Amino acid sequence: MFGRLTWDSFQIHDPFLFAATVGMPLGVIALVAVLAYFKLWGYLWSEWFTTVDHKKIGVMYIILGLIMMVRGVVDAIMMRAQQAVALGEALGYLDANHYAQIFSAHGTIMIIFAAMPIMIGLMNLAVPLQIGARDVAFPALNSISFWLTASASILVMLSLSIGEFSTAGWTGLAPYFEKEFSPGTGVDYWTWALQISGVGTTLTGINFLVTILKMRAPGLTLMKLPLFSWTALTTNVIIILSFPALTVALFLLSLDRYLDMHFFTNDLGGIVMLYANIFWMWGHPEVYIVILPAFGVFSEVVATFSRKYIFGYESLVYATVVIAFLSFTVWLHHFFTMGNDVNVNIAFGIATMLIAIPTGVKLFDWLFTMYRGRIHFSTPMYWTLGFMVLFAIGGMTGVLMAVPPIDYMVHNSVFLVAHFHNVLIPGALFGYFAGLIYWFPKVFGFKIDEKWGKVSFWCWAIGFPLAFFPLYVLGLMGMPRRIEHYTNPEWQPLLIVAGIGTVVITAGIAALLLQGWKTFQDREKNADPTGDPWNGRTLEWSISSPPPVYNFAVIPQVTARDDFWVQKEKGTAYPRPEKYSDIHMPKNVPYGVVIGAASFFLGFGLIWYIWWMAILGALGIVVTMMVQGDNDDTEYVITAEEVKKIEDAHFERLAAAGVLSGKPRNANQESHHE
Amino acid sequence: MSSAVHAPAAGGHEAGGHGAENKLFGFWIYLMSDLIIFAILFATFAVMSGNFAGGPGPKQLFEVPYLFLETLFLLVSSVTYGLAVISMQSGKQKAVLFRLAITFLLGLGFVVMELMEFAHLIEEGFGPDKSAYLSSFFTLVGTHGFHVSCGLLWMLFMIIQVVRKGLTAGVRSRLMRLSLFWHFLDIVWVGVFTFVYLVGLL
Numbered sequence: 001m002f003g004r005l006t007w008d009s010f011q012i013h014d015p016f017l018f019a020a021t022v023g024m025p026l027g028v029i030a031l032v033a034v035l036a037y038f039k040l041w042g043y044l045w046s047e048w049f050t051t052v053d054h055k056k057i058g059v060m061y062i063i064l065g066l067i068m069m070v071r072g073v074v075d076a077i078m079m080r081a082q083q084a085v086a087l088g089e090a091l092g093y094l095d096a097n098h099y100a101q102i103f104s105a106h107g108t109i110m111i112i113f114a115a116m117p118i119m120i121g122l123m124n125l126a127v128p129l130q131i132g133a134r135d136v137a138f139p140a141l142n143s144i145s146f147w148l149t150a151s152a153s154i155l156v157m158l159s160l161s162i163g164e165f166s167t168a169g170w171t172g173l174a175p176y177f178e179k180e181f182s183p184g185t186g187v188d189y190w191t192w193a194l195q196i197s198g199v200g201t202t203l204t205g206i207n208f209l210v211t212i213l214k215m216r217a218p219g220l221t222l223m224k225l226p227l228f229s230w231t232a233l234t235t236n237v238i239i240i241l242s243f244p245a246l247t248v249a250l251f252l253l254s255l256d257r258y259l260d261m262h263f264f265t266n267d268l269g270g271i272v273m274l275y276a277n278i279f280w281m282w283g284h285p286e287v288y289i290v291i292l293p294a295f296g297v298f299s300e301v302v303a304t305f306s307r308k309y310i311f312g313y314e315s316l317v318y319a320t321v322v323i324a325f326l327s328f329t330v331w332l333h334h335f336f337t338m339g340n341d342v343n344v345n346i347a348f349g350i351a352t353m354l355i356a357i358p359t360g361v362k363l364f365d366w367l368f369t370m371y372r373g374r375i376h377f378s379t380p381m382y383w384t385l386g387f388m389v390l391f392a393i394g395g396m397t398g399v400l401m402a403v404p405p406i407d408y409m410v411h412n413s414v415f416l417v418a419h420f421h422n423v424l425i426p427g428a429l430f431g432y433f434a435g436l437i438y439w440f441p442k443v444f445g446f447k448i449d450e451k452w453g454k455v456s457f458w459c460w461a462i463g464f465p466l467a468f469f470p471l472y473v474l475g476l477m478g479m480p481r482r483i484e485h486y487t488n489p490e491w492q493p494l495l496i497v498a499g500i501g502t503v504v505i506t507a508g509i510a511a512l513l514l515q516g517w518k519t520f521q522d523r524e525k526n527a528d529p530t531g532d533p534w535n536g537r538t539l540e541w542s543i544s545s546p547p548p549v550y551n552f553a554v555i556p557q558v559t560a561r562d563d564f565w566v567q568k569e570k571g572t573a574y575p576r577p578e579k580y581s582d583i584h585m586p587k588n589v590p591y592g593v594v595i596g597a598a599s600f601f602l603g604f605g606l607i608w609y610i611w612w613m614a615i616l617g618a619l620g621i622v623v624t625m626m627v628q629g630d631n632d633d634t635e636y637v638i639t640a641e642e643v644k645k646i647e648d649a650h651f652e653r654l655a656a657a658g659v660l661s662g663k664p665r666n667a668n669q670e671s672h673h674e
Numbered sequence: 675m676s677s678a679v680h681a682p683a684a685g686g687h688e689a690g691g692h693g694a695e696n697k698l699f700g701f702w703i704y705l706m707s708d709l710i711i712f713a714i715l716f717a718t719f720a721v722m723s724g725n726f727a728g729g730p731g732p733k734q735l736f737e738v739p740y741l742f743l744e745t746l747f748l749l750v751s752s753v754t755y756g757l758a759v760i761s762m763q764s765g766k767q768k769a770v771l772f773r774l775a776i777t778f779l780l781g782l783g784f785v786v787m788e789l790m791e792f793a794h795l796i797e798e799g800f801g802p803d804k805s806a807y808l809s810s811f812f813t814l815v816g817t818h819g820f821h822v823s824c825g826l827l828w829m830l831f832m833i834i835q836v837v838r839k840g841l842t843a844g845v846r847s848r849l850m851r852l853s854l855f856w857h858f859l860d861i862v863w864v865g866v867f868t869f870v871y872l873v874g875l876l
Contacts, residue, residue, distance in 0.1 A: 137696045202707060210700040240703060244710035252718065252813065261802050261809035262727070263718070269725025269806030278714060626831055632844040 003609030004185070009163050014098065016078075021161035050588040052139035053549055055443060057146050058124030062436065064146075065117030068109050068153055073509060075106035077502055080467070084499035086485040087492045099484035100167035101186065105156065107170025108190060112197055113153045115290040115424070118432045120145075120204050122293060123232045125439050127208060129540035129547065130226045132217025132556045137210040139586040140628065141203055147596025148200030152193040155603050159189040163607070166190035169482065171283060172253065174264040174275035179257045185607050187257065191250045192603040198246050205239030208232060217539070219558035223317070226538040226562075227310060228435075230317055231296030234324040235289050241328070242285035249278040273338055280331035288327040290424070292320060294431020295362060298384050301434050302366045304534050305381040306373025309562060312365040319358035319365075326355045336407045345404040352402035359395060363388060378534070379453035383434035386461045387426045394422025397472065415475020418468045425464055440519075441533045445545045447526040452515035459508030467501025470494035529653040537565040542573065544650040550583045550638060553647045574654055580643040584635045591628045595621055694847040701851045705858050708821075712862050715817055716869060719810040723874070727805035732874025735800060744787040745867050748822070751780035752860040759853050767841055770849075771833060777856070778829050781822055788819045811870065818866055821859050828852055
């Protein structure tokens with residue numbers, strides 16, 4: 001009846017897992033009860049769970065990503081604490097198996113369930129607004145994408161309490177993850193969580209590619225497209241081309257594990273290295289999927305806060321596209337030491353080094369944008385500057401490891417760990433923070449607290465080097481990655497420094513939460529009646545904050561790059577239309593929630609061999625798709641009168657704020673915001 | 675429909691017009707993504723094509739006449755679907771239904787023949803667990819067969835829709851997407867037939 005699920009599967013023996021097993025359900029029950037007490041379930045269901053509004057879906061993605069990030073940080077703290085103490089006689093508090101689950105979960109969560117949702121969330125918030133569209137191309141599909149990601153996240157969290165998580169690392173390790181060596185549920189949790197969220201991501205990729213290519217406002221040609229939307233466009237192309245590789249790699253592994261096939265096994269003709277090749281055909285492009293949109297944020301932030309047109313717009317576009325192309329040509333550098341032909345290693349080494357060129361172009365473009373600009377040191381700009389300094393170091397260690405002989409020396413050491421954290425934390429995460437703060441007022445109508453934002457930044461800027469630069473040294477000293485215990489006393493001082501760095505970073509996260517709280521407290525003081533709190537340049541700042549559900553009452557006619565800035569300079573910003581028309585908008589639909597729930601049962605059933613549950617889950621998905629495919633009544637109308645009412649109110653606020661003259665405001669007028 | 679929504683590229687969500695165009699374009703992109711799944715499965719099959727692990731190779735496994743008939747079913751079904759689309763464009767509902775039904779039966783014939791082939795191989799002791807070659811063979815051909823089965827389910831669903839709703843804009847738009855899907859699977863099968871069966875038998 002319940003497959004291999006028994007009472008023993010519930011983790012209550014280890015104190016940490018006991019806390020999770022008992023704490024999580026209690027937390028969920030408490031949350032459900034509190035929401036029911038305040039009668040919020042109906043509101044959540046009709047306004048959020050079933051929404052097809054890209055802005056709300058974006059908010060949900062970001063909340064999901066931030067929650068999962070906290071989980072990933074807890075994993076990180078546990079690992080750093082273990083390594084700081086586990087020398088010689090002292091064994092620390094984690095055994096090898098538990099430690100391996102933690103590093104596997106940490107990587108999987110941070111990449112797939114923290115970085116990806118935050119990145120996709122930012123795309124949801126900003127892209128339709130930047131291109132002058134009323135929603136994405138397929139609003140209901142957007143909701144499905146989100147709920148697939150959410151249900152996969154729940155599966156990962158559940159592995160804490162029921163069963164176990166993979167011990168094969170976030171990238172998987174052939175043939176160790178085969179049934180023969182890893183018979184438990186851990187690898188299956190990892191596989192199905194990645195598969196379910198992967199489908200969601202692929203659908204997002206298709207959705208946003210069509211949105212950007214087909215739904216731009218008239219006049220907004222590709223070479224006028226704001227740079228964040230450009231990076232979103234390329235990221236979606238990479239998603240569409242690379243995620244199938246992940247799907248196949250995991251699918252073949254599942255065939256090995258469930259149907260006793262021989263793709264990645266030791267025996268009967270299986271090829272271990274085939275897995276590494278297919279996985280990294282996705283794995284390397286994935287790095288650029290999470291990092292390119294962050295680069296897009298930096299481009300927006302640098303131009304906005306330097307009060308200048310971005311330097312080298314075209315070179316930034318071409319650099320983005322070249323990076324996207326090269327991302328598909330370097331996957332083999334993840335296993336230089338696996339026994340390739342020397343010439344193959346050389347080719348991939350050179351391709352890898354080439355990526356430094358377009359990336360360097362971008363860095364110089366941002367620097368030249370700041371040159372002689374009137375720089376406003378707002379929090380997004382802090383994150384951007386911190387990124388430039390730290391990312392340059394991480395990029396250089398990457399070029400170092402692109403040289404195969406050097407890679408032979410440092411591969412599988414903590415040098416590598418230091419490198420990829422050094423590119424992903426400043427490169428992706430700092431960019432997401434900058435983007436979240438930059439677009440927060442657009443979504444909620446008030447600015448975010450600057451003081452605690454800057455405290456948070458400094459904690460990260462100091463904590464990050466403390467936590468990761470020692471790992472470069474340790475790597476050169478020969479310390480392997482992923483060990484829960486060591487005997488070399490020379491490593492310990494540096495590991496303690498790294499542990500202290502983690503504490504400082506944690507303080508940064510605490511400051512971030514405080515920032516959220518302060519922001520909420522001061523929401524009236526920091527209110528933004530104009531919709532343009534940063535003196536912005538692109539279309540999203542030309543409408544109210546928060547935007548009405550239809551975004552643009554009249555689809556704008558775009559004539560220039562940084563169109564809104566040009567309008568403000570010409571004095572033609574905020575044109576008042578003579579009359580409004582009815583607007584057709586997509587209706588809310590429950591398909592996303594239902595398909596998400598059904599996928600959860602499909603995944604859980606497959607993981608635990610509860611076949612009836614898996615079949616019911618699959619049927620649930622098919623039936624929901626049929627119901628959706630039969631529904632031709634997908635729209636409702638907002639009448640011209642309603643639109644006029646909403647827009648008139650906005651124009652009143654604009655008039656009260658004194659911005660209707662349309663001229664760019666000078667520095668004095670802005671100062672009251674800071 | 676208001677002029678604001680009909681502004682070029684503003685993109686509507688209505689069943690006709692830009693909505694349908696966007697859906698068709700999005701479906702094309704999905705197909706390209708799906709094609710990469712097949713490309714990687716083909717590559718895997720190529721890598722595994724000599725890994726018999728002491729088991730049988732293509733010459734012991736496949737029979738050309740059987741495969742020829744199976745292939746014919748699928749190729750002809752693509753033609754009949756094309757005819758169904760022509761009838762759809764001239765609004766002949768009955769002809770659409772008839773041609774869709776023929777397409778469905780031909781597709782069903784293909785799937786049944788494939789399943790019989792699989793059953794036969796497993797019965798002989800040549801299941802997918804016997805060697806990496808057989809694993810990759812069953813996976814590549816089976817993935818295609820699974821797609822065709824999904825297409826059949828979709829076609830059944832569309833036949834019911836045509837009966838219930840007639841050739842409305844929404845139904846036409848879905849029929850066009852199923853058409854793309856069906857021809858796509860035909861092309862993939864040409865690849866499978868050539869590289870898996872013919873090259874294997876040479």
